[in-house]
Amino acid sequence: MTDLAHIRNFSIVAHIDHGKSTLADRLIQSTGTVKDRDMQEQLLDSMDIERERGITIKANSVRIDYKANDGEMYVLNLIDTPGHVDFAYEVSRSMRAVEGSLLVVDATQGVEAQTLANVYHALDADHEIVPVLNKIDLPAAEPDRIKQQIEDVIGLDASEAVEISAKTGLGIPDVLEAIVTRLPAPKGDRDAPLKAMLVDSWYDSYLGVVVMIRVMDGVIRKGDRIRMMKAKAIYGIDKLAVLKPKMVDIAELGPGEIGIFTASIKQVRDTKVGDTITHEKKGCETALPGFKPSIPVVFCGLFPVDANEFEDLRAAIEKLSLNDASFSTEMETSAALGFGFRCGFLGLLHLEVIRDRLEREYDIDLITTAPSVIYKIHQRDGTLMELHNPADMPDLTLIDHIEEPRIKATILVPDEYLGDVLKLCQDRRGIQIDLTYAGSRAMVVYDLPLNEVVFDFYDRLKSVTKGYASFDYQMTGYREDKLVKMQILVNDEPVDALSIMVHRDRAEMRGRAMVEKLKDLIPRHMFKIPIQAAIGGKVIARETLSALRKDVTAKCYGGDATRKRKLLDKQKAGKKKMRQFGKVEIPQEAFISALKMDS
């Protein structure tokens, strides 16, 4: 139990690779929160995928005890948040639990789109913001120019920005002092009824559901009977702890404090992020405003490559959704792929993360079908249908018109790549809303259809700008357009997993690109294979994959028998990664690769 004046709660906002996780590591390390021998990089990112990709997916928190220059001990609570646009929602709610933010900007790169997006979340949450310039030790660092940029682009006073190198540890004591002296202490009333915010929850295989809370008023203790106001559920607190970042049991949490509890909750779905937690008896009257639930925007089918693994996939998806309430699933049957699941995700990164985890943690090879957004199909009989899967598209004669979701995309890009970015946005049916300059960087705002962005827009953007552009978006609403369903036929059989919704004017171009790609992706068979794109019954693009003509080992003598036999075994295993459509085998990776556009 710490008095309010000695607590500081904060988060770190930054663009990817600007050093957020490294700074967090240094703060934890330099205060002795974690012993040097237990230290590892990206300490707060516990998932393998987070470490590999250098990203943060789940929010996490750490409590740091810090003796300030004024001689007093302070409790610093850091909530680490994801940086990627897919998880923007997670960022905004985590920000509501703290009073201040460190705005980390790479002194060699400057402000990026994610910096902006996340700093706006912080400003929305009324945060006090301390700018921090990282990588100041690099020769390319330009602290003065970047400070000016922060003032111009964000409108923050950067004159007292803390200059650091998270890598070498330079300036870390100044950051700790700035947290104490420049960020506000939380407010709250210890004697008022308990009011705590449910910040996040996750599933732990030993403890069950773990709930992270921020106490606003009152005191919560182990053994208390608590009520979740929105979920209308009563629980008894089994365990109360703080994260350092290992769990350390604590007797009570008072106003301004952040910690976790367990209460024999079965599923993450039973907890609502943003819910208000109070005592069962003598609870508070009014709940916190709460948050809207996050809504999946990208859908795709996940099918096991080996149909016998369907039950394994079902079990794995159930386990994953215990921990991630933001992705939705329902059973799907495909004529070509058999049983699988239609899943909804917050964005494409979210999709990739879930798919990677299923393949890696549960060892299931998956076929991922074309990602789709939700289309609103207005039917002639006046009914509205939400289309998650092109396979479910009603007959054309029943359709009056179709609406598709649109987004507002913000892109920051150095001058020299502006032309390429504008071309990319135009090609993807974008409408320019704004174009402004900050120094030598342009900020472009576009109204874009989400279906043109979900798949490979970000990859293309990175590629045409050599990685110098940054990108963020928000959903804006629905608009009518000329949309059609395009089918792909392989050896004259439709492969429903390759069907996509596409704008009529772009159908030929997409169709041609897809059949050309598939011609390269499908290995030659012993017979020739026509590959066609069609709308309704009309073929709009066609390629023919020639029959296999040569596949024979030149030399094979006594000393080669073992090696060739092992190679054959390997090839047989490789065949299992292909799915049979009629007489044709399509490799697993073809389903996603076929959709990638080169221009």
Added chain:
Amino acid sequence: MPTHSPNSLRVALPENWQIAGFGLYIHWPFCAAKCPYCDFNSHVAAHIDADRWKRAYLSEIARIGSETGDRVLSTVFFGGGTPSLMNPDTVADIMDAVRNTWTTANDFEATLEANPTSVEAGRFAAYRQASINRVSVGVQALNDNDLKALGRLHTVKEAMSALDVAHANFDRVSFDLIYARQHQTLAEWRAELRAALELSPSHLSMYQLTIEQGTAFGDRFRRGKLPGLPDEDLGADLFLLTQEICDAAGLSAYEVSNHARPGHECRHNLMYWRSGDYAGIGPGAHGRLSFQDRRYSTETELAPGRWIESVEASGTGELSRQILSEEDRDLELLLMGLRTVEGVDPRRLSKRHRVDLRNESLLDLEYIKLDSDRIFVTPRGRPVLNAIIQELVRQT
């Protein structure tokens, strides 16, 4: 007498390997230079202690002889490396030991691989004295630019005179060519192959250049520095052209890359493709030996230094000896046997029901044919043999 298993009476066939005979492979691991395409176990050494190597080979022959001395030996094959760098005395002592250890077949064949430099051709007569009765000469190309590109140390002129010397000494002479080389056109290969046939060979091995990992060509290819290699279609056309020209010249293929006049087929290699038994001695040599109902796969130490030390220290160069499962035996029977024109007798398969002998699409395409006592790949199917085998064994 060879050991019979009681089970062999169940099928009216002798023990599997006996159909194809028993051979001895002797690996000489040294070369004057390493060719950039070669992924064989070959090494360039500054000094070779010929006596020491001879003792090691003799010791290995004695070891293998103690297990198989009751068999009739059909063939010996000196491969490498470059066995024509061996001292003829060494070859003679090894051959003496071979004939003292085993009864040799009436049509006993003893082949030695040779490079066509003048120095090596100079040893041919002595090799004949040492009971070698067949040479396989690594000509590889009939134009000097390509010989250089392939890293060969001889010229076309030298190769021609080496072949003359070979013919003067041996009734049975074969030579090798590599095709599907960089920038090679159909017309160029046609002309070169015709020139080769002018030499009236009785046996010709023609290999499409294959880029193997871990070779100099493999590295260059990975870095994009090996331009002009044929694509699949040109590769297929080159292969078909080769068949057409050789058929017309009476030198039809009896295996994917091997052509011979009737009766001049390499008996040792046929033994491999027919899944016979063979002992392999020398660094990195593989063997297949059957005892009772079991078939073993043997391997020796790969590195020349380690092999010879192992032979000297422990009396064996063998590194491993493993039982082949029935599945693996079947795979090898097909992998090796379907390379030949004669094909495979399906009754030799242990798990015949697992092999899709009546695969409809392969039969429809006339890629395979099935007789009562053999399955074979047709000339149409031969260019896609690997895919055919994969299709046949999908269920195993």
